[in-house]
Each structure stands twice: as structure tokens, then as C-alpha cells.
Amino acid sequence: MARSDLLLSLVSAGAAGDQQKVRTATEALIAEERAKNHNILADKIEKALSSVPVSSSALLKSKRVSGEDKEAVLEIEPQIQLDQLMLTLPAYESGRQLIEEHVRADVLRSHGYEPRHRVLLSGPPGNGKTSFAEAIAEALAVPFFLVRYDALIGSYLGETNTRLRRLFDYVRTRPCVLFFDEFDAIGKERGDTHETGEIKRVVSFLLMQLDQLPSYVVTIAATNHAELLDKAVWRRFQMRIGFPAPSNSQVKGFLENITSHWPNKPKVSMATISRTLNSSSFSEVRDFCQNVRRRQILGLGELSVDESLRIELDLWKSRIVPRDIDGDGFEQTPLEGRSR
Template sequence: MDYLLEMSRIIDGAVKGDRAKVLAYVEQLARKLREVGETAAANRLVKTSQGNKASEVSTAETMASPRLPVDSESRLALADEEWVSIGDVVIILDRSSQMKVEEFIRYIKAADQLLASQVGIAPSMLIYGPPGVGKTELARYIAAELKLPLVTGRSDSLISSFLGSTAKNLRTLFEHAKSRPCVLFLDELDSVAKLRDDQHELGELKRVVVSLLQNIDALNNQIVLLAATNHHHLLDPAVWRRFSYKLEIGLPDIEAREHLFKLYLNGYKANAKDIKDFALLSEQTTGADIRQICESAIRAAVLEGRDTVMPLRVFREIIACRLGSKADFTKDDPRNIESVRNLNPRVLTLKRLAALFQSSEPTISRRLSPGEKPDGKRKKIANQSRNSAGSRPKARSSRRRTS
């Protein structure tokens, strides 16, 4: 009974002359057989389905996709399709999100076992959070882990300017996805699933939302449905409810940022202390920001013929990312230096500020607070005054008066 689903789908595909479907379910059946040690049987099945081709069959070849669906008006493809290999994608999440993702993957892998125990699974996850935190990357990661092709709906071509065509496009996309096991990913879901209170396109939006709901409901559990949005509050509540898992990805915490710097600096390592400081200073940035920061620093290193990045360059990139156009290292006026230092005074010491502004520590110190002395000296003087206050109060006060 373990293989009944695959066998019935293979027969269905054969009866309907749907070669792609046959091949896809044969591959799925073969994978299951291999998992229980029936490698010879699995290979025979694959070979038979390939018309006894003697050559070795790769998974990607076996599951060659049917032609991508297109918008009937513009002829633009409604979807992209990608095979992602494990190792090609690394996603760094906080611990609780990571655990949720792992659980989701584990449940899908154990779908048959769960179904046999009369507890169905609804393999769908809605991923939401600000731009650049890794939502699309996570969809790729899940597809890679599940060893399924990732079919991503292209919102630009799905949304047609022709009345009624968007709903039709959605149907075409879902039909395409249903032809074989895959991960169907609706990226930027908010663009097709806006709240019904948009006055401009009310009728059309209603049709689109209804169509989306119907298509989701008609999915079989061989299709893993993922969706991502930056604006989850714009989603129709009925669409929101359709997803059994909802995962919010926020800005990376300090630990995740440290991992991201290590990941994206790659071979161009910085030392551990500097990486910790990069992570401290890069509060409020996203994974996409950190990737860009690292790439920019690596580009500079390459052009300078170095094999490590200059920490100062990374600090500068992080500051530029956080302050945007306000970051100006050419102007060492007090307000400018102050706004940079306020990003993280612990990381941005006088020494670092001096290097960033190509100035000297005493100058930076004077700019920041005209009466203050640079870090080290200030401490020394403070200690001296404490000591002298205890031992020679009179002498100190008299010296003060004379100066």
C-alpha cells in the first residue's frame, strides 16, 4: 500500500499519455524504493520508464518538466522552474524559525507514514517578513531539501491587464504544477491576493482571490505549496487561513548576522573579533544587505590584490548601508561624526572613527566633544584625579587654581 499513490498516478499519466507525469512519479517511486534498499528494482523501473536507455539517468533528466505555461495574451511564461541542489543554497535563520522549517520538511518527507496513520498533512507554508530577509531563498532551500523542482509563479506575467485573464493564468499555473510532484512557490503573493477593499479593481480582485482559493483547495498533497509576501496584512484572511504553516522571518539577530558575514565573506576571511564587530554594528540590516556589504568589500580586496577583506572597508559599507545617503566620510563635522558613532559607540571607537574619517584621534575627540580627551587619555586622567583626590587634595586643588 505504501506505493499505491505513485502507482495510480503512473497509470493515470500513462492512460492520458502524459509522459512527464509518468516519469515524475516513477522517479518518486524509485526514490522510495531506494530508501528501503530496493536499489535494483528502482533502477529497473527508471530504466523501463526511459525506454531502456542504457545511460545513467539523472534525477533532473528523469523529471524533465513539461513546457512552461504562458499567458495567452503576452505569451510570457507564467512560471520559472529550477532544480536547486542541496549545498547550492544556505539559509541562515534564528533557532525557532529553523526548527519550524525542519519540522515542515520532516512532515512532508514522512507524508505517507502520516497518511497511513489517518493524520493527513497539508503541505503548505506562508513565509512573510520584510524585504531581503531570505524568503525566496528559503523556498529554494525547502525545494532542495525535498529534492523537488521549484516552480515559481511569476507575478508580473500572472497578473494580466486583460480582465479575467489573471484568474485564468492562476488556473493554468496550478494545472501545470499538478502534473507532477513539485514545490509550487507563489512569490510576492500579496500582488495577487490583495484585500478585497481595493476600490479600483474590486471585481477583478474578487475573482482572483476566489480563483486562488479554489486552486489551493484543489491541490493534492503531492504538491508542496509555498508562498511569500512582504505585506501579510494585505492578504485576504481566507488566503491566510489556507496555509497550514506560517513563518515570519524577521531581521537577523546578532548570531545570524555573524553567520551571514562568515558565509558571505567566504574565502576572504576577516578575523573572528572583526566579524563579531561587523555583526554588532550591522543591527537592523537584512541578509541581502549583508551579502551586498560583503560582496562590495570583496570586490575592493580583489582589485587591491588582497586575499582578505579590509575590516575598515566592511565597517564603512555597513555604515553606508545603515545611514544611506547621510553617511559621508569626507565631512568630519561634529554632527556627521556623532551620527556615525551613535550607530554603535562600542564598535566605533575613536581609533576606528579616526581611520574612517581619515583624521586623528585627538581631532575626532575634539569634534565630538570639545572639552573631552581621547578615550585612553580620558580614562587615565580620570584615574589620576581619583587617586590624587584621595591622597593630595590640597596640592591638586592648588594646581587647578593656578592653571
């Protein structure tokens, strides 16, 4: 049985003669039934909608989903939970609010509101943007779709827009979380004189498609270079959440959480390690801890966790890092003592 809020929305839209709302509510109803594997009923509703001249809809133009329609997305089974992430309070509260709005969407719709469904995440790499998007999908129990740019960006005129259309046609058929990583790759500033006219057309088309997505498709875009995004792109996103680099205290807490699951707790303090790993992302800290455990495991009991830590810390201090100045190349320098 369809949700009561969708039926009420459909009836009220029909009574008011709101064609756009009729189409949106009906598409939400179709997606709801397909999510329950009620494909026969969904097909009948889709056929009924296509026989009525409501408005043009990408959903009606594509009766069946083909492999070509979904080639630009990679479906990942969400496993990460929001409470497992090390987030700033604003990011955590924003995520919790977003989940509540979709879980209780019927309450919002009964008052004439839709849950927010376009979210922009901004911050340096390795600090939880992708994990945050996956956690939202896990909490809502919907598919998590990661956009594949290699299958989306075409080399011929108009090819990228065609693939974008197929992508949006596919994702709007069911409730899901659609995640664009490195969003600045296709959402660039149209005023940039170095960009071609093709990129500008892609951005314009992308904005139009984002506007037309129904609220049951949660679109999350992440970028490491927010300054490169087109100004109109910012306006499309109802929630904008920052993911800054972690402080030393946050790294210390992250280390304590990871090492608490180790069979042997290190003697060296986590505060000391966090100072050595200064200016690191959460991803880098996790990789460091995994390297310590790998070295200890392969030592077959002859290497203590503290000795393994000492070796990895020495290697960390001499690792290759990107230069902090403009230009090409890399420099090999200890990370400790570098300015943030």
C-alpha cells in the same frame, strides 16, 4: 513501481466509493510515474481515469503540457540546503517537520493523514523566505517553480484567471515546490474598497485552486505585508512561519560564517561591524561582505581586507535608505543609530 502507500490509498478509496479520493490518489500516481520518466505508463493511467466518470479534473482536460501552460513559472534548480540558512528556531523546526512529513508521507497516509503542503512565510524582505522555499525543494529533490507575475497578471477581464488555471494545471502534473513571492500582489483583501472587482474574482479563484491542489505540490507563499492578505487566504495555509529582521547577535554570527571563508580574516571584530550594520537584513549583510571582497580583489594585493572594510563601512553609513515615515522620497542618513 508505484509507491505502496499510493496503491493502498487508491484501493481503499475505490472500495469505499470515495470518488474524490480516487481522483486524488490516481493523480498522485500519475505524477509519481512522470517524475520517474515513465511517461507511457502515466499516459495509460491518465487515459484510464479519463474514461471513468469520477469527477471533473483539470488534469484530464490537459493531456499534454504546452509551452503556454508553463509560461507563468520559472523553474530553478534548487541548491540551497536548510542547514545553510540562518533561521529562527521555530522556522528551522517547521521546515524540518515539513520535509519529514513529505519524506515519510506513506506513514501518514497509512493512518489517514496527508502531509501539510500549504505554507505562508511572512516578514521583512531579505531575511530568507525565498531561500527557505528553495531549501525545501532541495531536501525533497523536486523542481522549484517560481511564479512569474509578469506572465500571470493580464490586463483583460478574466485573463488572469485563465492563466492561473493553466498554471495550476501544469504544476499538479508532478511533485514540486510552487513558490509565490510577494503573494499580496494577488492575495489582497477583498474588502478593500480601492480594489476592483477583477482582483476580487482573482482572489476567489485563487483560493479555490489552492484548495484543489494535491499534497505532493508544496505551495509556499511569501509576503512582506501580511496585513494586506485576504482573511480567507490565511485559513488556506496549514503552516504560517515568521521571518523577522535579524538581531545584532544574529548578524554577528552571519558575518562570522561569511568571513571564515575569506583568505584573510579581518582584525576588526564582527561585533563592531554588526553594530554598524544595525537593522540590516541578511541579504544586505551578504551584499556588504561581497562588496568588501570585490574591492579587495580588484586591489590586486595592494589593499588589505581591513582597509577595504573601512572604505565600505564609510560608504554604508552614507548610503541612501527609504524614509521611516509615510510619503514619497528618500533621505541620505547614516544607518547607525536609527531606531528599528
